[in-house]
Amino acid sequence: xxxxxxxxxxxxxxxxxxxxxxxxxxxxxxxxxxxxxxxxxxxxxxxxxxxxxxxxxxxxxxxxxxxxxxxxxxxxxxxxxxxxxxxxxxxxxxxxxxxxxxxxxxxxxxxxxxxxxxxxxxxxxxxxxxxxxxxxxxxxxxxxxxxxxxxxxxxxxxxxxxxxxxxxxxxxxxxxxxxxxxxxxxxxxxxxxxxxxxxxxxxxxxxxxxxxxxxxxxxxxxxxxxxxxxxxxxxxxxxxxxxxxxxxxxxxxxxxxxxxxxxxxxxxxxxxxxxxxxxxxxxxxxxxxxxxxxxxxxxxxxxxxxxxxxxxxxxxxxxxxxxxxxxxxxxxxxxxxxxxxxxxxxxxxxxxxxxxxxxxxxxxxxxxxxxxxxxxxxxxxxxxxxxxxxxxxxxxxxxxxxxxxxxxxxxxxxxxxxxxxxxxxxxxxxxxxxxxxxxxxxxxxxxxxxxxxxxxxxxxxxxxxxxxxxxxxxxxxxxxxxxxxxxxxxxxxxxxxxxxxxxxxxxxxxxxxxxxxxxxxxxxxxxxxxxxxxxxxxxxxxxxxxxxxxxxxxxxxxxxxxxxxxxxxxxxxxxxxxxxxxxxxxxxxxxxxxxxxxxxxxxxxxxxxxxxxxxxxxxxxxxxxxxxxxxxxxxxxxxxxxxxxxxxxxxxxxx
Ligand code: K7E
Ligand code: CUA
Numbered sequence: 001x002x003x004x005x006x007x008x009x010x011x012x013x014x015x016x017x018x019x020x021x022x023x024x025x026x027x028x029x030x031x032x033x034x035x036x037x038x039x040x041x042x043x044x045x046x047x048x049x050x051x052x053x054x055x056x057x058x059x060x061x062x063x064x065x066x067x068x069x070x071x072x073x074x075x076x077x078x079x080x081x082x083x084x085x086x087x088x089x090x091x092x093x094x095x096x097x098x099x100x101x102x103x104x105x106x107x108x109x110x111x112x113x114x115x116x117x118x119x120x121x122x123x124x125x126x127x128x129x130x131x132x133x134x135x136x137x138x139x140x141x142x143x144x145x146x147x148x149x150x151x152x153x154x155x156x157x158x159x160x161x162x163x164x165x166x167x168x169x170x171x172x173x174x175x176x177x178x179x180x181x182x183x184x185x186x187x188x189x190x191x192x193x194x195x196x197x198x199x200x201x202x203x204x205x206x207x208x209x210x211x212x213x214x215x216x217x218x219x220x221x222x223x224x225x226x227x228x229x230x231x232x233x234x235x236x237x238x239x240x241x242x243x244x245x246x247x248x249x250x251x252x253x254x255x256x257x258x259x260x261x262x263x264x265x266x267x268x269x270x271x272x273x274x275x276x277x278x279x280x281x282x283x284x285x286x287x288x289x290x291x292x293x294x295x296x297x298x299x300x301x302x303x304x305x306x307x308x309x310x311x312x313x314x315x316x317x318x319x320x321x322x323x324x325x326x327x328x329x330x331x332x333x334x335x336x337x338x339x340x341x342x343x344x345x346x347x348x349x350x351x352x353x354x355x356x357x358x359x360x361x362x363x364x365x366x367x368x369x370x371x372x373x374x375x376x377x378x379x380x381x382x383x384x385x386x387x388x389x390x391x392x393x394x395x396x397x398x399x400x401x402x403x404x405x406x407x408x409x410x411x412x413x414x415x416x417x418x419x420x421x422x423x424x425x426x427x428x429x430x431x432x433x434x435x436x437x438x439x440x441x442x443x444x445x446x447x448x449x450x451x452x453x454x455x456x457x458x459x460x461x462x463x464x465x466x467x468x469x470x471x472x473x474x475x476x477x478x479x480x481x482x483x484x485x486x487x488x489x490x491x492x493x494x495x496x497x498x499x500x501x502x503x504x505x506x507x508x509x510x511x512x513x514x515x516x517x518x519x520x521x522x523x524x525x526x527x528x529x530x531x532x533x534x535x536x537x538x539x540x541x542x543x544x545x546x547x548x549x550x551x552x553x554x555x556x557x558x559x560x561x562x563x564x565x566x567x568x569x570x571x572x573x574x575x576x577x578x579x580x581x582x583x584x585x586x587x588x589x590x591x592x593x594x595x596x597x598x599x600x601x602x603x604x605x606x607x608x609x610x611x612x613x614x615x616x617x618x619x620x621x622x623x624x625x626x627x628x629x630x631x632x633x634x635x636x637x638x639x640x641x642x643x644x645x646x647x648x649x650x651x652x653x654x655x
Pocket of ligand 1: 114162333400440
């Protein structure tokens with residue numbers, strides 16, 4: 001182990017020397033010679049023009065998803081997913097709070113890793129993007145019409161939901177796999193009883209082709225390894241799913257040493273079609289499991305949270321011939337399948353090589369029982385009988401691979417800080433370029449589908465250091481854009497990202513932009529508390545609850561004066577934005593409210609709660625600069641002492 005580390009360090013320093021040429025930005029704001037001649041032109045999107053691609057970058061510990069344009073690297077939006085977001089009021093407004101409900105109660109944060117765009121016939125289709133929450137296992141579905149989170153489903157029997165959220169060729173399933181093996185069902189047992197008692201659940205979540213609604217169709221209770229990443233079969237291997245594992249040692253302490261003992265871990269190959277058939281014929285066992293399913297309804301602008309009580313589980317031994325292990329060197333991390341579906345690439349993160357397994361060879365080995373024992377009854381295929389070759393790149397710490405449209409693979413190497421381009425099938429290395437610094441994932445638009453677009457590659461780097469003007473100890477992460485249209489890659493741009501992007505999904509802008517919704521139609525607004533015109537605005541007291549039905553239009557609230565509120569009341573402001581023009585939101589904020597503001601889109605209704613604590617006259621105002629008279633968009637609430645007999649009244653302009 002020690003010599004291994006020395007070897008890494010030696011190579012690392014070489015890589016650093018190699019890597020540091022071309023990084024000649026200096027402190028005088030004078031960048032020199034880093035780039036080819038026309039790099040600036042390649043990334044320049046003139047004012048008023050559009051980017052060619054959308055890129056959806058995961059937010060990591062921000063819990064969200066950010067939307068960028070490529071090649072410009074301009075950030076268009078941050079979409080709140082698993083985290084409360086005061087910019088829009090997501091997770092603070094009464095309508096969206098249910099989105100963050102779980103079986104653990106309200107969980108307003110998560111660690112979001114892997115976005116994946118829905119596919120049709122193995123091609124990204126621009127309907128939805130899915131993303132996993134790692135920490136409190138959840139999968140979210142985001143509409144690419146509204147760019148809002150529409151659904152979140154919690155994953156029971158799972159922990160560190162990492163080998164997620166990847167979709168099959170026709171989005172039949174979005175798949176979620178557990179990183180940590182845990183007792184299933186959860187119970188009070190000694191951690192030292194890990195081996196054999198802990199399980200790794202792999203969840204297959206069906207997606208309704210019309211509505212996108214998710215449902216956990218079944219979970220496979222696998223041996224207690226760590227299921228790190230996954231990828232569906234494509235084309236010829238459609239119907240299979242592949243998961244990398246580490247810790248096949250089943251260690252439960254000091255994993256950095258104890259889970260690195262075996263020379264090879266596994267890629268689990270799962271014939272999900274076979275298991276689906278088994279389940280459709282009544283197979284599997286329903287087990288009690290609590291998990292939340294949260295759904296946002298676009299017509300009511302309101303989310304509901306439902307608690308489910310059982311999940312269908314399948315044990316590997318129940319379905320013969322559906323699950324195999326492919327030995328794969330050195331704690332593989334990324335698991336990637338090439339666009340033809342023939343090759344399954346395991347990126348052994350403690351290895352220098354990439355392992356390519358062949359789907360054809362795998363089927364042959366299964367048919368001819370070329371096995372090398374089993375793990376908990378799951379046949380292990382002979383290594384030689386399933387590998388097709390290895391990419392011997394000389395890089396260190398391979399993590400993730402994506403593909404272009406010309407039969408090339410691109411792999412990131414974390415330790416040697418580079419992207420390596422290689423030929424699928426011959427495994428020869430074609431090119432390598434440094435990244436700044438320590439790259440994790442990479443993304444080529446459509447690069448994990450059957451139809452990649454081989455124009456740009458985005459490297460998402462873990463370490464930023466000197467790439468930008470310093471901002472104190474905490475720096476945003478850095479992404480880098482490469483032009484991959486030629487034989488050699490060319491680094492053409494750097495841009496900062498938000499949170500920690502672990503993966504991204506890209507798609508031609510033309511597949512999304514014309515469907516992008518502009519307003520919500522007021523006529524279609526079915527929110528329980530909608531106020532469709534100013535003359536319907538009102539204030540209603542129900543015990544200590546006071547409901548304010550308020551409208552917003554440029555540039556006033558109706559009503560804007562309210563009296564008769566008392567300390568100890570709970571005031572619900574139900575705000576409806578009456579505008580029906582694109583891009584005219586109004587905001588609402590109330591002094592001392594223990595929530596956030598809310599931003600209400602045209603035709604939408606949102607509710608925020610305020611519990612006044614002090615007697616006085618308290619102002620509220622619009623937070624979004626909506627017109628020349630935005631600053632006039634304000635009002636007052638008079639708060640009287642508990643038990644006061646000031647009558648409830650409200651008005652606009654004294655009426
Ligand atoms: Cu490599 Cu979550 Cu895909 Cu980070 S993971 S890099
Ligand atoms: Cu409405 Cu500012």
